[in-house]
Amino acid sequence: MKIMKQGRFRWDWQFFGVFVIIVFVVYILFYFVQFAGRECYRDSDCPAGNYCGSDYSCHIVPAASERVTQSQPQLASALIIALAIIVAAFIIRKKS
Numbered sequence: 001m002k003i004m005k006q007g008r009f010r011w012d013w014q015f016f017g018v019f020v021i022i023v024f025v026v027y028i029l030f031y032f033v034q035f036a037g038r039e040c041y042r043d044s045d046c047p048a049g050n051y052c053g054s055d056y057s058c059h060i061v062p063a064a065s066e067r068v069t070q071s072q073p074q075l076a077s078a079l080i081i082a083l084a085i086i087v088a089a090f091i092i093r094k095k096s
Contacts, residue, residue, distance in 0.1 A: 038056035046058035053059045
């Protein structure tokens with residue numbers, strides 16, 4: 001273990017302590033600034049017809065007709081899967 005001068009050793013730790021305190025205070029300030037900049041926290045904080053999004057801002061609720069999407073017919077994919085199962089059953093049957 002190195003023997004250090006008492007004055008120098010104390011100065012290093014004091015500088016480190018001040019640095020840690022300054023970094024902590026800056027972090028807390030940034031946190032509160034970000035927290036204060038939010039427009040809403042719940043849907044009730046937004047006007048009627050709006051909702052609170054994950055970015056903490058109010059967004060207009062889309063109409064029900066805008067949210068409905070046209071579904072594609074699933075018959076073709078169901079037939080492909082059924083055909084694959086039948087072919088697999090014949091292959092397994094031939095090997096047995």
